Amino acid sequence: MPKIVFIEPNGVQHVVDAAEGRSLMEVAVDNLMPGVGGDCGGCCSCATCHAYVAPEWVDKLPPRQEDEEMMLEGVIDPRPNSRLTCQVQLTAEHDGLVVELPAPWN
Numbered sequence: 001m002p003k004i005v006f007i008e009p010n011g012v013q014h015v016v017d018a019a020e021g022r023s024l025m026e027v028a029v030d031n032l033m034p035g036v037g038g039d040c041g042g043c044c045s046c047a048t049c050h051a052y053v054a055p056e057w058v059d060k061l062p063p064r065q066e067d068e069e070m071m072l073e074g075v076i077d078p079r080p081n082s083r084l085t086c087q088v089q090l091t092a093e094h095d096g097l098v099v100e101l102p103a104p105w106n
Contacts, residue, residue, distance in 0.1 A: 002095035006033045006051075009103040020092055024085035024099065025049040035101040042086035044068055049085040050075045054098035061088055077102065 004027055006014045018027040028036035028049070037048030044067050053061060058081050064072070068087045072078050085099070 002090055002092055002097065004090070004094070005096065005098045006031075007098065007100045008034060009101060018090050018094070020090055022090055024051075024083075024088040024090060024097075026086075027090065028085055028099075033101060035104060036085060038086060040086075044071055044084055044087055047071045047075050047084060050078075050082060050102055051085050052079055052100040052102070053081050053083050053088075054100065055081055057097055060093070075102075 001017050001019060003015055004018045004024070006016065006028065014031065014033065016027060016031045023042055025036060025038045025042055029038045036051060039048040040046035050072070064083065065087070068084050071084055072082050075082060
């Protein structure tokens with residue numbers, strides 16, 4: 001079972017267990033990570049699950065698909081390492097994945 005490290009904008013870290021086959025968004029929502037809404041339920045249509053994958057992990061994940069790219073165009077503060085967490089399916093190889101949570105936009 002991979003462990004995922006979520007880092008809040010203030011530096012607080014949360015290390016959570018993630019079941020393989022779940023999306024990163026599902027794990028974040030299940031563990032009440034601040035800033036990850038997942039309003040659309042994971043169908044890549046709202047971008048409320050936007051987060052930043054640590055740079056050293058970017059190339060270890062499948063590349064962003066066209067629909068994810070389009071949704072990321074509308075997020076606040078997009079970065080090269082921005083991902084919609086609903087589009088990242090977790091496997092054992094993701095043990096130690098580090099994800100920075102976005103700052104609140106309200």
